[in-house]
Amino acid sequence: MASGTDVVAIDCEMVGVGPSRKSGLARCSLVDLHGTVLYDKFIRPEGEITDYRTQVSGITPRHMEQATPFAVARLEILQLLEGKLVVGHDLKHDFQALKENMSNYAIYDTSTDRLLWREANLQNCRRVSLRVLSERLLGRRIQNSRFGHSSVEDAKATMELYRLSRRIRAR
Numbered sequence: 637m638a639s640g641t642d643v644v645a646i647d648c649e650m651v652g653v654g655p656s657r658k659s660g661l662a663r664c665s666l667v668d669l670h671g672t673v674l675y676d677k678f679i680r681p682e683g684e685i686t687d688y689r690t691q692v693s694g695i696t697p698r699h700m701e702q703a704t705p706f707a708v709a710r711l712e713i714l715q716l717l718e719g720k721l722v723v724g725h726d727l728k729h730d731f732q733a734l735k736e737n738m739s740n741y742a743i744y745d746t747s748t749d750r751l752l753w754r755e756a757n758l759q760n761c762r763r764v765s766l767r768v769l770s771e772r773l774l775g776r777r778i779q780n781s782r783f784g785h786s787s788v789e790d791a792k793a794t795m796e797l798y799r800l801s802r803r804i805r806a807r
Contacts (some may be wrong), residue, residue, distance in 0.1 A: 643669050643720060645668075646669070646723070650662055653685055661710075663678050663787050669799070717741060723794050749797075759773070773797060
C-alpha cells in the first residue's frame with residue numbers, strides 16, 4: 637500500500653450531454669490520504685448539457701457559469717494523478733468521464749474490495765454502494781442530501797475506507 641504523498645482519492649459528478657444524455661464530467665474532487673482537498677472544481681463538459689441530473693449530481697446551471705473547460709480540467713487532474721495510487725469507488729466511471737485509460741494507473745477500488753464487504757457483512761451482495769459501506773464501516777451517512785451528492789464527501793469516504801482496509805490487512 638502507498639505512502640501518504642503517493643495516494644489520492646477521486647470522485648466525479650456527471651451530467652447528461654447531447655441527445656443521448658451521455659455522461660459528461662461536471663465536477664471533480666481529489667483528496668489526499670488525510671482527506672485534505674487537493675482539487676475541487678466544476679467542469680464544463682464537452683457538448684451541450686441536456687440533463688443536469690441535479691438530484692444525484694448536485695450540479696445546477698449556476699455551477700456551469702464559471703466552470704473550468706473540460707480540456708483544461710482534464711490536464712490539471714491527470715497531472716495530480718500521475719504516479720499516484722488512485723483511490724475511489726467504481727473508478728471506471730470516473731476514468732470514463734475523464735476520457736482516460738484506467739489501466740495506465742495503479743488503483744484501489746472500494747467497490748471491489750471483498751475484505752471491506754466481509755467486514756461490513758455484505759459478502760453475499762453482487763454490488764455494494766459507497767453509501768452503504770460508509771454507513772456500516774465508518775458510521776457515517778453520506779449521499780443523503782436532497783441537493784445531490786458531494787464529490788468531496790465521496791472522495792473523503794473512499795479514502796477513509798482505503799485507510800480502514802489497510803489497517804485490517806495489517807492485523
